[in-house]
Amino acid sequence: MxxxxxxxxAAVxxxxxxxxxxxxxxxxKNICVNRNRPQLHCDGKCYLAKKLAESQKQEEQSAENTYLASLIYQVMDTANPGLFTLQPVPHALHTESAEFAYTSPFIPQVAARQVFRPPLYA
Structure with a gap:
């Protein structure tokens, strides 16, 4: 694929x-911009240049979109799809309330944080 x-x-x-x-x-005879001025000897090269420029521009836009998509994918936390998550915030006095914490998709998150934790001492 x-x-x-x-x-x-490569074949475009x-x-x-x-x-x-x-x-x-x-x-x-029909498409060339300079068809009424044969002394310029354009012979449709203006059409060819325009088509090649369009192809180049489209290829650059495609490459830019691919790069941006990969950049966003790398930055976003794929393990946690929600931006707003319910995370209990520890207080000096323990209460039953929980606060919302905002997790930005543009700040790199370490996925290993969810797997590894410090050792528990009993």
């Missing part, structure tokens, strides 16, 4: 160039 995705991403730019070469005559 990953290999297929890599091959597809050559596919755009191949599309340009196959439809060069049509692009030159």
């Amino acid at each position: 990953l290999l297929l995705l890599i091959v597809v991403k 730019m050559p596919a755009i160039c191949l599309d340009y070469e196959l439809r060069k005559e049509y692009i030159t």
